[in-house]
Amino acid sequence: MAEDARQDNHWQGSPLQMWSGMDPHGIEEIVVQFDTGDEEVLKPKAREEFKAYELQQAAVYLGVLAHQLK
Numbered sequence: 001m002a003e004d005a006r007q008d009n010h011w012q013g014s015p016l017q018m019w020s021g022m023d024p025h026g027i028e029e030i031v032v033q034f035d036t037g038d039e040e041v042l043k044p045k046a047r048e049e050f051k052a053y054e055l056q057q058a059a060v061y062l063g064v065l066a067h068q069l070k
Helices: 052-069
Strands: 031-034 040-041
Touching: 031 052
Parallel strands: none
Antiparallel strands: 031 040
């Protein structure tokens, strides 16, 4: 299933579908697509790629967003 989710070096799927050894480096944007068709694109402000702190902050934001959608 994880093989089907990976297309052209872009990840589509949930974190549970990630295979071991996936490298978190090189993430340039995080796209959240809602059932309504709306999208939210998260990009790092200071660099071209997300670094550890920015990924941690994005994870916190996504956790808050998921909690609000429940």
